[in-house]
Amino acid sequence: MSSETTQxxxxxxxxxxxxxxxxxxxxxxxxxxxxxxxxxxxxxxESFWYRALPLSLGSMLVTQGLVSKGIFSASPxxxxxxxxxxxxxxxxxxxxxxxxxxxxxxxxxxxxxxxGPQKKRRCRHTCKECEAKxxxxxxEGSVPSxx
Numbered sequence: 001m002s003s004e005t006t007q008x009x010x011x012x013x014x015x016x017x018x019x020x021x022x023x024x025x026x027x028x029x030x031x032x033x034x035x036x037x038x039x040x041x042x043x044x045x046e047s048f049w050y051r052a053l054p055l056s057l058g059s060m061l062v063t064q065g066l067v068s069k070g071i072f073s074a075s076p077x078x079x080x081x082x083x084x085x086x087x088x089x090x091x092x093x094x095x096x097x098x099x100x101x102x103x104x105x106x107x108x109x110x111x112x113x114x115x116g117p118q119k120k121r122r123c124r125h126t127c128k129e130c131e132a133k134x135x136x137x138x139x140e141g142s143v144p145s146x147x
Contacts, residue, residue, distance in 0.1 A: 035110060036107075039103070039107060043103035047095065047102075048096075051096065052093075052096045053092075055098075059087040059090060059091035060087050062087070063083050064084055
């Protein structure tokens, strides 16, 4: 009886997360959550200070210059403010998006390959129990049944 319980405990299936089964990967669970959180926080901070803020302020400054030179016309009601706001938001968004590659490199250094268009989100790593199940299913499916 005790040998059965130890075998069942050693062959437990991976923890199932409702709604996220297709994202579960036993290999990716080896990464430290604190390290991942640190890298995310670092990426947010660096993308803001090094890309988003400078591009936002730069685009607003250029827009103000173009309005004052007369290349862009100012709104009679609001002046240059709407054009500067749009330029600031677009500069901020472009700055944030342009930093994605740097953050992906940081995650790749610790061994996490981020999903992208060339990668599928499903994990290719399987546990031994799952490999045994899929192996037995393939064997059963490949042998034609006799009538």
